[in-house]
Amino acid sequence: xxxxxxxxxxxxxxxxxxxxxxxxxxxxxxxxxxxxxxxxxxxxxxxxxxxxxxxxxxxxxxxxxxxxxxxxxxxxxxxxxxxxxxxxxxxxxxxxxxxxxxxxxxxxxxxxxxxxxxxxxxxxxxxxxxxxxxxxxxxxxxxxxxxxxxxxxxxxxxxxxxxxxxxxxxxxxxxxxxxxxxxxxxxxxxxxxxxxxxxxxxxxxxxxxxxxxxxxxxxxxxxxxxxxxxxxxxxxxxxxxxxxxxxxxxxxxxxxxxxxxx
Numbered sequence: 184x185x186x187x188x189x190x191x192x193x194x195x196x197x198x199x200x201x202x203x204x205x206x207x208x209x210x211x212x213x214x215x216x217x218x219x220x221x222x223x224x225x226x227x228x229x230x231x232x233x234x235x236x237x238x239x240x241x242x243x244x245x246x247x248x249x250x251x252x253x254x255x256x257x258x259x260x261x262x263x264x265x266x267x268x269x270x271x272x273x274x275x276x277x278x279x280x281x282x283x284x285x286x287x288x289x290x291x292x293x294x295x296x297x298x299x300x301x302x303x304x305x306x307x308x309x310x311x312x313x314x315x316x317x318x319x320x321x322x323x324x325x326x327x328x329x330x331x332x333x334x335x336x337x338x339x340x341x342x343x344x345x346x347x348x349x350x351x352x353x354x355x356x357x358x359x360x361x362x363x364x365x366x367x368x369x370x371x372x373x374x375x376x377x378x379x380x381x382x383x384x385x386x387x388x389x390x391x392x393x394x395x396x397x398x399x400x401x402x403x404x405x406x407x408x409x410x411x412x413x414x415x416x417x418x419x420x421x422x423x424x425x426x427x428x429x430x431x432x433x434x435x436x437x438x439x440x441x442x443x444x445x
Contacts, residue, residue, distance in 0.1 A: 195221070196374065197240060201232035201264070204342035204374040208350055209443070211367070213358035217444045223333050224443065226350045228342035228375065229253065231261035238266045248272050250323050250337040252345040254279035256286030261340075272332075276319045278345045280311045285340055288399065292389050300395050305344075306409040312348050313410055313424075314417075320349055321429030327353075328438035343371035343402040351407060352414075355421045356436070357443055361411060371402040 195207040205228070209221030222244070230249065233241075247270075251263055254277050265271045279285075283299065291299065298304075326332045339345040347368050354364050379400050386396040397403075418424035425431040 197225070199237040199240065200234045201237050202227050202230055202338075202342075203378050204228040204371055205336070205338075206370070206374070208353065208367075211354060211357075211359045211363050213444065214360055215358050217358070219354070219357055219359065220443050220445045223335070224327055224353070225334065225336040226342055226346050227336050227338035228346075228378075229257075229261055229338060229340045230263040230265070230336075233264045238264070242266055242268075242270065244334060246271055246334050246336060248274065248326055248332045248335040250274050250276050250326070250335065252276055252278045252319070252337060252339040252349070254284050254286050256284055257340055260286060274322075274326075276322060278312055278316045278319055278339070280308055280315070282311070283308060289385065292386065292391060297391055297395065300391065300398050302398055302403060302405050305398060305403070305406045309344070309348060309406040309410040310413050312345060313413060317424070317429040320352055321425070321431045323349060324353070324425070324429070324431050324439060325435055328435045328442060330442060333442065341371065341375055341400075341402075343368075343375065344406075347371065347402060347407065348410060351410070352421065352425075353439075355411075355414075356425060356439070365404055365407065368402055368404065368407055375400075375402075 195210055197205045199205050206226060207221050208224045208226050209219045211219045213219065249263060249265065249271055251258055251273065258275060258277070263273060265273060323337055327335055337346060337349055350367065351364050354367065382400060383393055383396055387393070414421060414424055418428060422436070425436065
């Protein structure tokens with residue numbers, strides 16, 4: 184594990200062939216003049232296309248835990264590829280709203296339903312992920328609070344929405360300011376750009392232009408801003424949310440700070 188840090192965003196990205204948005208969540212300064220420790224917690228897009236070289240990188244970095252936030256449909260369609268030696272524990276923690284399953288997104292468009300391709304819909308989805316899946320976020324936090332579960336990576340499909348929500352909650356709790364959290368969120372647009380080109384083409388073939396498709400394929404700031412507002416207005420802030428909604432106790436919150444702050 185390393186605790187080095189560079190101000191350049193690409194310094195925290197792992198160079199993997201099969202995952203373009205796999206990056207260290209550490210390195211960010213905090214408001215109390217500390218810094219989030221690197222080499223502990225990572226965020227990523229799906230891990231269903233990892234190469235043998237990619238798997239060796241994970242082994243070399245001694246990863247212990249993978250948290251898969253994709254719906255059961257997404258997991259079944261594209262299961263994670265992990266080292267065969269069983270050194271990584273894979274936890275299925277599906278975050279799937281009743282109103283939307285990303286596994287069927289293209290099917291909806293093919294059926295003529297593009298009503299969900301709006302910022303308002305995406306904002307409502309972020310709020311439902313915050314309200315309805317607090318136990319999942321609490322579970323991952325409990326894992327991160329256990330040193331023997333680290334390094335840990337959590338991921339969804341694109342590594343931007345469900346993954347972005349948990350990344351934002353964790354960084355917010357650790358004292359990273361919102362401007363930096365938004366910057367970290369926006370990196371998904373840079374890292375996913377090439378991978379998304381054929382998906383834009385599929386949308387275009389179905390009559391959906393790039394501007395409308397980008398609402399879903401990109402990581403716009405508005406849903407994250409709506410989530411932060413909701414976090415404050417409904418729950419009174421990050422600590423109250425984690426304690427009362429996600430049922431994370433004081434000892435776990437303290438362990439998180441001990442493990443992840445320097």
